[in-house]
Amino acid sequence: MADSPGKKSAAAHRERQRRYRERLRETRDPEADDVQRAVFAALRDKTFQARTDHLEGSGQYRASVRAFLLALYEESLDRLCRNGFSRRKAKRRLARALKPPYPGNVDALTE
Numbered sequence: 001m002a003d004s005p006g007k008k009s010a011a012a013h014r015e016r017q018r019r020y021r022e023r024l025r026e027t028r029d030p031e032a033d034d035v036q037r038a039v040f041a042a043l044r045d046k047t048f049q050a051r052t053d054h055l056e057g058s059g060q061y062r063a064s065v066r067a068f069l070l071a072l073y074e075e076s077l078d079r080l081c082r083n084g085f086s087r088r089k090a091k092r093r094l095a096r097a098l099k100p101p102y103p104g105n106v107d108a109l110t111e
Contacts, residue, residue: 028086035080035090035097042075 024031030038046068073094080090 027089028084029089030080030083030085030093032093032097034083034085035076035093038076038079038083039072039094039097041079042072046072046075 021031023029076094077087077090080094081087
């Protein structure tokens with residue numbers, strides 16, 4: 001009895017995914033899941049370290065938020081690199097994953 005078209009399609013999809021993941025591993029290019037794990041682990045750690053004091057003045061507040069976001073970005077990038085991913089490729093994926101929540105040039109985070 002022949003396999004149903006659905007089984008062939010699922011098997012073909014699994015094979016494409018296997019080849020895709022193998023190619024990513026070979027080029028040390030992190031998958032979106034790897035980036036998300038690094039971001040959320042860094043966010044958890046940085047949030048734990050953040051103080052609950054409120055800074056006076058919006059300039060100081062913006063500076064502290066920017067410092068926090070840059071620390072989050074750097075920690076996430078370092079985690080990906082420690083896991084063997086290419087720093088250049090991880091920076092590109094990370095910049096896409098973070099999408100800064102403040103106006104400004106996204107390149108400032110990836111320089």
